[in-house]
Amino acid sequence: MREVPFADLDVDEDIDIPAFLLPHPDEDEEREAPQRAVVLPPSGTGVRRHRRRRQRRDTRRRTLGLVLLAVAVVGALVLAVARPWRSGSPSSKPHPAAASRHVPLPSSAVLVQQDPKGGAASITLLVGNPVSGGGHIVLVPPATMTELPSFGLDGVGKALGLGGPSLLQVTLENLLGVPLPSAVIVGDAQLTGFVQPAGPLNVDVPTQVEQADASGNGNVLWDQGPSTLAPTDVPRFLSVRGQGNDLARLARHQTFWTAWLARVAHDQSVVNGLPPDLARVMRQLAIGSVSFQTLPVEAVDAGSGGDEVYRVRQGDLDQLMGQLLPGVSPERIRVQILNGTGAIEAAPRVTKRLVPAGARVVLSGNADSFAYAQTQIVFYDRSKQQAAERIRQSLGTGRLVLSRQPLDVVDVTVVVGKDFNG
Numbered sequence: 001m002r003e004v005p006f007a008d009l010d011v012d013e014d015i016d017i018p019a020f021l022l023p024h025p026d027e028d029e030e031r032e033a034p035q036r037a038v039v040l041p042p043s044g045t046g047v048r049r050h051r052r053r054r055q056r057r058d059t060r061r062r063t064l065g066l067v068l069l070a071v072a073v074v075g076a077l078v079l080a081v082a083r084p085w086r087s088g089s090p091s092s093k094p095h096p097a098a099a100s101r102h103v104p105l106p107s108s109a110v111l112v113q114q115d116p117k118g119g120a121a122s123i124t125l126l127v128g129n130p131v132s133g134g135g136h137i138v139l140v141p142p143a144t145m146t147e148l149p150s151f152g153l154d155g156v157g158k159a160l161g162l163g164g165p166s167l168l169q170v171t172l173e174n175l176l177g178v179p180l181p182s183a184v185i186v187g188d189a190q191l192t193g194f195v196q197p198a199g200p201l202n203v204d205v206p207t208q209v210e211q212a213d214a215s216g217n218g219n220v221l222w223d224q225g226p227s228t229l230a231p232t233d234v235p236r237f238l239s240v241r242g243q244g245n246d247l248a249r250l251a252r253h254q255t256f257w258t259a260w261l262a263r264v265a266h267d268q269s270v271v272n273g274l275p276p277d278l279a280r281v282m283r284q285l286a287i288g289s290v291s292f293q294t295l296p297v298e299a300v301d302a303g304s305g306g307d308e309v310y311r312v313r314q315g316d317l318d319q320l321m322g323q324l325l326p327g328v329s330p331e332r333i334r335v336q337i338l339n340g341t342g343a344i345e346a347a348p349r350v351t352k353r354l355v356p357a358g359a360r361v362v363l364s365g366n367a368d369s370f371a372y373a374q375t376q377i378v379f380y381d382r383s384k385q386q387a388a389e390r391i392r393q394s395l396g397t398g399r400l401v402l403s404r405q406p407l408d409v410v411d412v413t414v415v416v417g418k419d420f421n422g
Helices: 027-031 047-082 158-176 188-198 231-239 246-266 276-286 314-324 346-357 382-395
Strands: 108-114 120-128 135-140 144-148 152-155 184-186 201-205 209-212 218-222 225-229 290-294 297-300 309-312 333-339 359-366 376-379 399-402 412-416
Touching (some): 108 158, 108 231, 108 276, 120 158, 120 231, 135 276, 158 184, 158 346, 188 231, 188 246, 225 231, 333 382, 346 359, 346 412, 376 382
Parallel strands (some): 108 184, 135 290, 144 309, 333 359, 333 412
Antiparallel strands (some): 108 120, 120 135, 201 225, 297 309
């Protein structure tokens, strides 16, 4: 794990909450402090007369306010009697449950094709509409750069090879900002078995697909245009890069999913052998209009001979997730996780807790010591104190600390202590 510059906690260890963490007293509290006795001036100056007038004026204002309040209460009662909200009236219709980051993305599934090296060759997010059918299919480029908790910035697809399904799961959730159902991870043989009941698929190949052999000679695998795809050809059709970039490869995925869903629409039994959640979402997608989107990214120059990598366009991603999960604020708190215990997988376990709280882990690494007994939730601006408290509640432990040393790249730093048992 990489070392990350440690934030100066600036904490007085003798007290539970540092004095500088407490909010400043507001003006109302200051006005309620004891005041010196009022000294009456000699008669004839008119000061006492003005004071009595001011007191009478304040009394009249208070009385008027009470009268207006009483009128408002009576009006509300009359309205309730005149127009009761009885069962069956339009206003009594139950509202849909508010969208939340605390539950998995509704009616969704994640299908991951694993490559021979253990990484992810393709990552597909399926989101169905259980009411009208149809939905969204989001294609995630495996080379999308994001924070892999404990491992640093790398392609999201590498999480599977570095930390197995659990690391890939938490990395995807942190990237998208919402809990997801457990990903269905398949190799070539299992993927072929998934498609086998549907039989050959009629696809429209967007561009010619070539692959160079060991001698450097190009072999045409699929010509541009209509083609028939046997189930045994599906893994290669989805994974081979061809002569274009990885985004061009994902365009091939769209024609595959279109053909497979068309077969499901004709005979829904062809997905009976799939994991139940994946089969349910595919049935929903097959009976309605499906919108295909590639995760909003832009290519990043990796240098001569470097692998092709992509950077997320965060604003566009927030907009996309707003379509998939309406009603949830796109604003997320930027968090750094520092391992203060040396425990393996501390950062992924913390990340799993923080995503539902509206956090986005952008940095992870080691603290300056592995001897932290208590978890520290460090924030750098008083305006982030409520967000820091949400994080503390999500972790179920820890102490809020206001740092006097500003840090621009994150809003909150979590220093994981031995008290965290997530």
